Amino acid sequence: MPVINIFGKMLLKATISDPEATGKVFLVMMVVLFFPLLVIIAPFVLFLSTPLAPPSVTEMYVQGTRQAIETTAEGYGGPVVVNWHEVLVIDAVRKNQDFSGVQVHEVKDLAMGFIEQTGTYDVSEKTGYKRVYDPQGRFVGLEPVYTVTTVPIYRVKSFAEVMESLGFTQEQREWAHNMREAMN
Numbered sequence: 527m528p529v530i531n532i533f534g535k536m537l538l539k540a541t542i543s544d545p546e547a548t549g550k551v552f553l554v555m556m557v558v559l560f561f562p563l564l565v566i567i568a569p570f571v572l573f574l575s576t577p578l579a580p581p582s583v584t585e586m587y588v589q590g591t592r593q594a595i596e597t598t599a600e601g602y603g604g605p606v607v608v609n610w611h612e613v614l615v616i617d618a619v620r621k622n623q624d625f626s627g628v629q630v631h632e633v634k635d636l637a638m639g640f641i642e643q644t645g646t647y648d649v650s651e652k653t654g655y656k657r658v659y660d661p662q663g664r665f666v667g668l669e670p671v672y673t674v675t676t677v678p679i680y681r682v683k684s685f686a687e688v689m690e691s692l693g694f695t696q697e698q699r700e701w702a703h704n705m706r707e708a709m710n
Contacts, residue, residue: 577618590633
C-alpha cells in the first residue's frame, strides 16, 4: 500500500501545481503499474495467438505441403493450392505447440487431409492414324486413333472441414482460427 500512497500524493501535488505535469505523472504511473502485468501476460498471449514453430520446423511444413500439392499435379486443371500456414496452425493446435519430432511425411499426410478427389474426367488425345480398308481390301483412307486418359478432379477442403474431420472441439477451433488470423 505504501507505493499507492506515494503515487497518490505525487498525483495530488502535480494536479494542484501544474495540470500539464499531471498528465505526464499519470502516464508514468500507468506504465509503472501495467508494465509488469504486460511482461507476465505477453508469453501467454503469444502462445495462444501464433504457432511457436522454429524456422527449421516451418520449412518442414512448407516442404510437406509442397509434396502434397505435387501429388495433384496430374489432376484436371493442374495442381491444387493448399495453404501451408493452415497446415501449420492445425498441427500447432493438435500438438499443443509441441513440434518436437515432427517429420515431413507427417506434414504431407496432414496436408493431404486438405485435398479431396471429387471425381474424374476423361481426356481424349489423338495419338496417330490407322489405315482403313474397304471389305475388298482396298485402302480407303486414314482414321485418327485416340487414347482416353482418366484424370482425377481435386478440390481443397476448407479450414473448417479439416478441423471437423480431425474431431476438433469448439475450443480447439477457436484457438486455430485465432492463430490463422494472427498469421495473415
